[in-house]
Amino acid sequence: MAKRKFIVIGGGIAGLCTAIALRNKGFEAEVYESAVQLKEAGAGLGVGANALKAMQRLGMGDKLMERGKVLKAARIVNEKGELIAKTDSVKVSSLFGTDNITIHRADLLHVLAKSLPDSCIQTNKKCVGISRQPDGGVRVSFQDGTTASGDGLIAADGIRSSIRQQLIPAAAPRYAGYTCWRSVVTGVPAGYEAGAFTETWGSKGRFGIVPLKDDRIYWFACVNAASPRDPKLAGFRTQELIEHFSGYHATIRELLEKTDDGALLHNDIYDLKPIRRFAFGSVVLIGDAAHATTPNLGQGAGQAMEDAVFVAECLERYSSVEEAFARFEQLRLPRTRKIVNTSWTLGKVAQLESKLLCSLRNGLFRAIPAKVNERQLRFLLDVRFDI
Numbered sequence: 001m002a003k004r005k006f007i008v009i010g011g012g013i014a015g016l017c018t019a020i021a022l023r024n025k026g027f028e029a030e031v032y033e034s035a036v037q038l039k040e041a042g043a044g045l046g047v048g049a050n051a052l053k054a055m056q057r058l059g060m061g062d063k064l065m066e067r068g069k070v071l072k073a074a075r076i077v078n079e080k081g082e083l084i085a086k087t088d089s090v091k092v093s094s095l096f097g098t099d100n101i102t103i104h105r106a107d108l109l110h111v112l113a114k115s116l117p118d119s120c121i122q123t124n125k126k127c128v129g130i131s132r133q134p135d136g137g138v139r140v141s142f143q144d145g146t147t148a149s150g151d152g153l154i155a156a157d158g159i160r161s162s163i164r165q166q167l168i169p170a171a172a173p174r175y176a177g178y179t180c181w182r183s184v185v186t187g188v189p190a191g192y193e194a195g196a197f198t199e200t201w202g203s204k205g206r207f208g209i210v211p212l213k214d215d216r217i218y219w220f221a222c223v224n225a226a227s228p229r230d231p232k233l234a235g236f237r238t239q240e241l242i243e244h245f246s247g248y249h250a251t252i253r254e255l256l257e258k259t260d261d262g263a264l265l266h267n268d269i270y271d272l273k274p275i276r277r278f279a280f281g282s283v284v285l286i287g288d289a290a291h292a293t294t295p296n297l298g299q300g301a302g303q304a305m306e307d308a309v310f311v312a313e314c315l316e317r318y319s320s321v322e323e324a325f326a327r328f329e330q331l332r333l334p335r336t337r338k339i340v341n342t343s344w345t346l347g348k349v350a351q352l353e354s355k356l357l358c359s360l361r362n363g364l365f366r367a368i369p370a371k372v373n374e375r376q377l378r379f380l381l382d383v384r385f386d387i
């Protein structure tokens with residue numbers, strides 16, 4: 001019997017992980033990416049124990065560990081740097097037999113791309129249409145006039161997925177109410193707790209500090225903006241960020257001063273309000289195309305990694321592609337919905353602007369026992385790949 005062949009649209013984390021997972025199971029996978037080159041760029045990324053477990057299932061765990069840094073603790077502090085809450089990440093992740101790590105996104109994408117044969121990935125191939133074939137297969141048309149067909153189609157084309165747009169026209173990205181700058185610098189600030197991820201919560205916004213391997217720090221700053229593409233904020237460079245966060249503790253200034261304007265990434269934050277379907281016969285949505293989330297739980301890429309494992313497991317279990325994708329949807333809808341909703345709410349709480357509400361919130365978070373925070377983390381990190 002001929003190998004079943006799957007078309008994967010999108011060469012981001014979801015698409016590449018899925019191609020690896022499918023090939024591991026003996027399926028053929030062809031990845032089509034619209035960009036001229038795979039985008040080995042970006043800043044840092046948290047890979048939770050759940051996501052690392054998924055990567056281990058793909059045989060990629062060691063490669064990630066080589067380039068990743070183990071996170072020891074997650075802390076929330078106020079503008080002055082005073083502790084609001086702390087979670088022992090090692091203790092929690094050890095319950096699931098693996099670590100939480102951080103990695104540079106470029107390193108992750110590089111490792112993923114290198115794990116696939118060149119012939120498996122075609123760039124400069126923008127999908128412009130899909131059609132289901134009478135035999136149950138799927139045909140994809142590209143902007144350059146070419147087509148590709150397979151037994152099933154995996155749409156991993158990101159939050160602005162044109163395939164989702166074709167299947168669920170009403171689903172559109174939802175603006176979260178804040179905008180985010182990111183960068184990576186070399187050198188850990190003096191006195192900074194090695195291995196700890198720190199978020200500073202204050203009335204002028206949130207500032208995250210994430211240690212990476214090789215003495216690098218990934219930082220991000222989220223500031224409220226009533227609408228996307230705010231012209232004033234779009235013009236912010238490091239000097240404006242230094243001024244904006246001037247009332248915050250000194251580590252933030254130190255990191256911003258080390259940042260070149262050219263190395264600054266800026267995005268308005270969006271997610272996708274949970275949709276009700278991922279599976280459409282022999283077409284399935286995965287990754288951000290299916291369940292883009294705000295970055296507040298550091299789980300967008302992690303959920304894409306989990307998706308990759310589940311898609312491949314379901315296809316191995318069911319001989320019918322439709323049944324496999326329907327089972328995938330059944331398994332993935334509840335967990336991803338919960339993550340998207342929890343992350344959305346956490347973002348609202350973390351981005352409070354009123355000094356009074358910030359002070360009440362910080363008091364409340366201080367009063368929450370560490371055990372409760374750890375229990376919250378468990379729901380994120382505890383994934384079972386039972387089909």
Ligand SMILES: Cc1cc2nc3c(=O)[nH]c(=O)nc-3n(C[C@H](O)[C@H](O)[C@H](O)COP(=O)(O)OP(=O)(O)OC[C@H]3O[C@@H](n4cnc5c(N)ncnc54)[C@H](O)[C@@H]3O)c2cc1C
Binds near residue numbers: 009158
């Ligand atoms: C500020 C920020 C911080 C984040 N931090 C974290 C974190 O710490 N941890 C974490 O797990 N996640 C994090 N995320 C989320 C994570 O980056 C995403 O969830 C993840 O990259 C999604 O991967 P994806 O492959 O689904 O989509 P994408 O990375 O968007 O990839 C989609 C790919 O499809 C291609 N494409 C689009 N349309 C077409 C088409 N028509 N034809 C062919 N190709 C097409 C695109 O060019 C792109 O390469 C963060 C996100 C942001 C914005």
